[in-house]
Amino acid sequence: MAKKRVTLADVAKLAGLSTTAASMILTGRPDTRLSAEAHAKVHEAASQLGYRPNVAARALRTDKSRSIAFISDYVATTRFASGLIRGALAAAEEARHVMLVLETGGEPAREIQAVQAALDRQVDGLIFAAMRAREVFVPDIVINAPVVMLNGTSARFPLSVLPDEYQGGRDAVRLLLEAGISGDIVLLGHNAEDEAGLFRSEMINRRLAGIKDAMREAGLAFIAELSCWNWEPDQGFDLTRKLLATKRPRAILCLNDRLAFGAHQALSEAGLSIPEDVALVSFDNDEIASYLRPGLTTIALPHEEMGRAAVELLLRPGATSGATLAMPIIERGSIRSPAGLI
Amino acid sequence: MAKKRVTLADVAKLAGLSTTAASMILTGRPDTRLSAEAHAKVHEAASQLGYRPNVAARALRTDKSRSIAFISDYVATTRFASGLIRGALAAAEEARHVMLVLETGGEPAREIQAVQAALDRQVDGLIFAAMRAREVFVPDIVINAPVVMLNGTSARFPLSVLPDEYQGGRDAVRLLLEAGISGDIVLLGHNAEDEAGLFRSEMINRRLAGIKDAMREAGLAFIAELSCWNWEPDQGFDLTRKLLATKRPRAILCLNDRLAFGAHQALSEAGLSIPEDVALVSFDNDEIASYLRPGLTTIALPHEEMGRAAVELLLRPGATSGATLAMPIIERGSIRSPAGLI
DNA sequence: CTGTTAGCGCTTTCAT
DNA sequence: ATGAAAGCGCTAACAG
Numbered sequence: 001m002a003k004k005r006v007t008l009a010d011v012a013k014l015a016g017l018s019t020t021a022a023s024m025i026l027t028g029r030p031d032t033r034l035s036a037e038a039h040a041k042v043h044e045a046a047s048q049l050g051y052r053p054n055v056a057a058r059a060l061r062t063d064k065s066r067s068i069a070f071i072s073d074y075v076a077t078t079r080f081a082s083g084l085i086r087g088a089l090a091a092a093e094e095a096r097h098v099m100l101v102l103e104t105g106g107e108p109a110r111e112i113q114a115v116q117a118a119l120d121r122q123v124d125g126l127i128f129a130a131m132r133a134r135e136v137f138v139p140d141i142v143i144n145a146p147v148v149m150l151n152g153t154s155a156r157f158p159l160s161v162l163p164d165e166y167q168g169g170r171d172a173v174r175l176l177l178e179a180g181i182s183g184d185i186v187l188l189g190h191n192a193e194d195e196a197g198l199f200r201s202e203m204i205n206r207r208l209a210g211i212k213d214a215m216r217e218a219g220l221a222f223i224a225e226l227s228c229w230n231w232e233p234d235q236g237f238d239l240t241r242k243l244l245a246t247k248r249p250r251a252i253l254c255l256n257d258r259l260a261f262g263a264h265q266a267l268s269e270a271g272l273s274i275p276e277d278v279a280l281v282s283f284d285n286d287e288i289a290s291y292l293r294p295g296l297t298t299i300a301l302p303h304e305e306m307g308r309a310a311v312e313l314l315l316r317p318g319a320t321s322g323a324t325l326a327m328p329i330i331e332r333g334s335i336r337s338p339a340g341l342i
Numbered sequence: 343m344a345k346k347r348v349t350l351a352d353v354a355k356l357a358g359l360s361t362t363a364a365s366m367i368l369t370g371r372p373d374t375r376l377s378a379e380a381h382a383k384v385h386e387a388a389s390q391l392g393y394r395p396n397v398a399a400r401a402l403r404t405d406k407s408r409s410i411a412f413i414s415d416y417v418a419t420t421r422f423a424s425g426l427i428r429g430a431l432a433a434a435e436e437a438r439h440v441m442l443v444l445e446t447g448g449e450p451a452r453e454i455q456a457v458q459a460a461l462d463r464q465v466d467g468l469i470f471a472a473m474r475a476r477e478v479f480v481p482d483i484v485i486n487a488p489v490v491m492l493n494g495t496s497a498r499f500p501l502s503v504l505p506d507e508y509q510g511g512r513d514a515v516r517l518l519l520e521a522g523i524s525g526d527i528v529l530l531g532h533n534a535e536d537e538a539g540l541f542r543s544e545m546i547n548r549r550l551a552g553i554k555d556a557m558r559e560a561g562l563a564f565i566a567e568l569s570c571w572n573w574e575p576d577q578g579f580d581l582t583r584k585l586l587a588t589k590r591p592r593a594i595l596c597l598n599d600r601l602a603f604g605a606h607q608a609l610s611e612a613g614l615s616i617p618e619d620v621a622l623v624s625f626d627n628d629e630i631a632s633y634l635r636p637g638l639t640t641i642a643l644p645h646e647e648m649g650r651a652a653v654e655l656l657l658r659p660g661a662t663s664g665a666t667l668a669m670p671i672i673e674r675g676s677i678r679s680p681a682g683l684i
Numbered sequence: 685c686t687g688t689t690a691g692c693g694c695t696t697t698c699a700t
Numbered sequence: 701a702t703g704a705a706a707g708c709g710c711t712a713a714c715a716g
Contacts, residue, residue: 005486007709018687023711026494035685056401056461056707058579061691065398067463075428081355082424089445098459100476103431110435120397121409165601233633258633265635268610288630291575291600293607300660341377349693360703365695376701399693402708 014045022046026053048147059122060109061280067098067300068314069118072129072150073106073136076260082127087307095315097124107166112139125314128152134202148322150310153202160322161310166204168327172253172281174295175329179249179336181251181279186210186224188239188263189231189255192334200281204255207283211253231255236262243272252277257286260296260334280334295332302328348391356387366387368395374653389449401464409440410656411460414471414492415448415478426492427472429649435574436658439466454481461485461585467656470494471649476544482512491666492652495544502664503652507545510641510669511552514595516621517639518561520677523593523621528566528606529553530581546597549625565589565670578604588613593621593677602638602676622676625669632637644670 012022017038025042045051059065070088075081082188084265085101092099100123102114115138118126125145130136137152138147148159154297159161176185184266192210224243228235236259244266255258261281264274274294282289285300308324354364363376367384383398387393401407412430417423426574427443432478434441443464444456457480460468467487472494480489480496489504519528532550559561566585570577582594586608596602602624606616614620616636624631627642651665 007707008711009709016516020685021712024686025356027711038686052458052462052463052715054402055706056398056407056464058691058693058711059398060396060402060709061690062710065463070443076425077429082417086445089443093445093455096459098442098463100440100446101412101427101431102440103435113435116394117438121407122393178484213686237635261633271668277635288633291603291630295577320523347693351693361694362696362703363701366702369695380702398695399708400695402693402710403695405708420687 001224005054006051008051008053010049011042011045011051012048015041016044026051033171039102039158063122063219065122065124066096067100067121067123068092068311069102069114069121069123069126070101070129071102071104071114071118071126072131073301074102074131075101075103081129081131083301083303084307084310087304087309088127088150088311089307091315093313095264095311097315098309099256099311104327106138111137111142115139115141115143125184125313127310128154128157129310146309146314146318148314148320150306158322159313161306161313162318162322162324163301163306163327164324165206165296165327167212168283169207169208169212170214171327171329172283172299173211173214174213175331175335176251176279179275179279181335182218183220184223184248184250185215185220186226186243186247186249186252187222187255188226188236188252189228189259190225191227191229207255222253223249228259231259233258233262233265236260236264238262238267241269244272249278251281254280254282257282257284257289257296257298260298261286261288261292264292264296264334275333275335279336285328289330290332292334294337297332297334298330298332300328302326346398348393350393350395351403353384353387353393356391357383359384368679383597399659405464407464407466408438409442410434410653411442411444411456411463411468412471413444413446413453413456413468414473415446416473417443417445423471423473424608424651425643425645426652429646429651430469430492430653431649432646433650433653433657436592437538437653439653439657440492441653448479450479450481453479454483457481457483457485460496461487469652470496470499471652483616488661490652490655490661490673492648503648503655503667504664505643505648506666506667507548507669508552509626511549511554512556513552513669514625514641515553515556515560517623517673517677519594519620520555520593521617521621523561523677525562525593526565527557527562527589528585528589528591528594529564529569530568530578530594531570531601532567533571534651535570549597550636564595565591565636570601572607575600575604575607578602578606580604580606583611586614591620593623596622596624599624599626599631599638599640602640603628603630603634606638606676607633617675617677617679627670627672631672631674634676636676636679639677640672642670642672643675644668 010020022042071339104110126147129150136152153160218276226239240263246281283299285298289296289298315321350361354361408661446452468489471492477495477542478496489499495502568581582605626638630637631640655661
C-alpha cells in the first residue's frame with residue numbers, strides 16, 4: 001500500500017527519454033520541437049502510469065501555484081457570500097486554478113493571519129471580498145501578487161468589482177413609474193447615518209443617489225422616509241405598521257428584500273393587497289423574494305457574476321480597471337401582475 | 343520594488359548560524375539542543391527580516407502542506423453549504439490549516455477534476471460534503487490521505503459526520519405532545535419515493551423513522567400525509583390550502599422550513615392563527631424560520647458544528663469512528679407562545 | 685533536436 | 701552543540 005507517487009522521472013524512464021523532454025512535452029511548451037514520436041511516447045507513459053505533476057514542486061520552481069485566495073470578512077452570515085464564492089469558484093475552475101477560502105470576521109488580527117497564510121502558499125493572487133463594509137481594510141503587508149477587491153474598495157488596490165448601485169436605484173423608481181404609479185410613494189430603510197458616511201455608506205449612498213435622482217427627474221418626492229439601523233424583517237414590519245396608522249401609501253420602495261418581507265407582512269395583516277393596493281419594490285433578490293405571494297419584484301445583486309468577474313480580472317495579466325456590473329431587474333408580481341408573472 | 347522573498351538562508355546568515363540550526367529552531371523541534379543564545383539570535387533575525395516559511399518548499403520536503411480540501415456537490419444552491427463551510431473554516435484556521443474549496447455539481451467528471459486538483463496540491467486530507475445526495479460518489483482514484491464524509495456517507499470511506507435525524511424526528515413529535523396536542527396532526531412533505539430509496543432517501547428516512555416511532559409510541563397517527571417531490575414554499579402552500587378545504591388540523595409537522603413557510607402562508611390566508619388554531623413544527627432552522635410571525639419552532643441542522651467536526655476528525659491522527667451530531671431544538675412561537683418566545 | 689546540470693527553499697541524515 | 705550535504709519533484713539554462 002501507499003504506492004509511491006509517480007514522478008516525472010518515472011514517466012521519462014518509461015518513455016526512454018530525459019526528464020527535460022518529458023517536462024517540455026507535458027507542459028506543452030510551444031517553442032520546443034521534439035519529435036512527434038517523443039510526444040506520443042511521453043503521453044503514453046504518463047497516462048499509463050497515471051502521472052500527475054506535483055504542484056508544490058512546480059510552484060517552488062516557477063513561483064506559480066495555480067491557486068488563488070478568496071479572503072472575506074464573513075462567509076456564512078450573509079446569504080450574499082455563497083453566490084460570490086460560487087461564481088469565483090466556477091471561474092477559477094475554468095482557469096484550472098484552485099481557490100483557498102479564508103474568513104476574517106473583519107478582525108485585523110485574523111486578516112493578517114489570512115493574508116500571510118495565503119502568501120505562504122504562494123498564491124497567484126488574492127481577492128478581498130466584503131460582505132459588510134464597503135471600504136475594506138487590507139493589512140499593511142507587502143503583497144507581491146495581484147489583488148482585486150470584490151464588493152468593496154481599498155485605497156491600496158484600485159481593481160474593484162462592484163454592482164452598479166446607482167443605476168439599480170434608478171431602475172427601481174422607473175419600475176414604479178412604468179406601472180403608472182405617480183405619487184404616495186414611501187422609502188423604507190433610509191438611514192441618515194449611512195449617508196453621513198458610516199456603516200456600508202458608499203454602497204447605500206449610490207443606491208440612494210440613483211433613487212433620488214430618478215424621483216427628482218420625475219418631479220416626485222417621497223411622502224415618508226422610514227429609517228432604521230438594522231435592515232431585517234422585523235424592522236420592516238414595525239415601521240410599515242406604524243406608517244399605516246397615519247398614511248395610506250400607493251407604493252413602498254424598500255432598500256432591501258428583508259425589509260420588504262417585513263413590509264409585506266404588515267400590509268397583509270392590514271388587509272391590504274399587493275400589488276393592487278400597494279406596490280412593493282426592493283433590492284438584492286434574496287432567496288425570500290421568490291417565496292412571498294406575490295413574489296417580490298426586486299433589483300438583484302449579481303453575486304455570481306461578480307465573483308466570476310473578480311477571478312477573471314485577477315487572472316488577466318494587464319488588467320488596469322475594475323468592473324461595474326449591472327443589477328438585473330427581477331420582475332415578479334409585487335408591482336403589477338401582468339400575465340405570466342408569478 | 344518586488345523585493346525578493348526572505349528565505350531561511352537569509353535568516354541563518356543574519357543570525358550567523360547554519361540553515362540547519364535556523365530550521366530546527368524555527369520549527370521548534372523539541373529533541374534538539376541548541377544554545378539559548380542561538381535560539382534568541384535566530385528568532386530575532388527572523389522577526390527582523392519578516393521571515394515567512396515557504397510552504398511549497400516545506401511541502402515538497404515533508405509531504406505536509408497544511409491544507410485540506412473541501413469538496414462539495416453544491417455550495418451556493420443551498421443555504422446549508424455556508425454553515426458547513428463556515429464551521430470547517432474556523433476549525434481549519436485553529437489548526438493552522440488552509441482550506442481549498444471545490445465544487446463539483448455532482449458531476450462525475452468534475453468530481454475527478456476536483457479530487458485530482460486537490461491531490462496535486464498535496465492536501466493533507468479531503469472532506470466530501472454532500473448537500474443533495476446522501477450516499478456520495480467518490481471517484482475511484484487512489485487517495486493517499488485521510489477522507490471524511492460530511493453530511494453524507496460513502497462505502498469507501500467510513501468516517502462520516504451526520505446530524506442525528508432520528509432523534510430530531512422524535513423531538514419534533516415530542517414538542518407537539520408537550521404542548522398538549524394529542525391528535526389531528528398532519529405530516530407535510532412525506533414522499534413515498536424517498537422511502538423507496540431514491541433522492542436523499544437515507545437522510546429523510548431516518549427523520550421519518552424518528553417521527554413515526556414517536557407517534558406510534560404515543561398511540562397517535564397522522565390524519566393526513568401530504569407528499570410532494572419538491573420541498574419548496576409553493577408546494578407547502580398548495581398542499582395546505584387543499585388540505586384546509588376538507589380538514590381542520592390541530593398541528594402540521596413539516597419536513598422542512600420551506601414547506602412550513604408555505605403552510606404558514608396558507609394558514610394565514612385562511613384566517614387561522616398560529617399557534618392557537620394550528621401549531622407548526624419543522625426542520626432545518628432555515629433563515630426564514632426566524633422571519634415568520636410567529637417565528638417557526640424548528641429542529642435545526644447543526645451545520646456549523648458539523649463542518650467543524652469534519653475538520654477536527656480529519657486532522658485527528660487515529661480517528662476511527664465518525665460523529666453524529668444532535669439537532670438542536672429551536673423554540674420560537676409556532677407551537678405555543680410562552681413568555682419570552684418570539 | 686535532446687540530455688546534463690543546477691537550483692527553487694526547505695528538512696534531515698550524518699559528520700564533526 | 702552545530703554544520704555540510706543530499707534531495708523532495710520539477711523547470712530552465714546551457715551544452716552537445
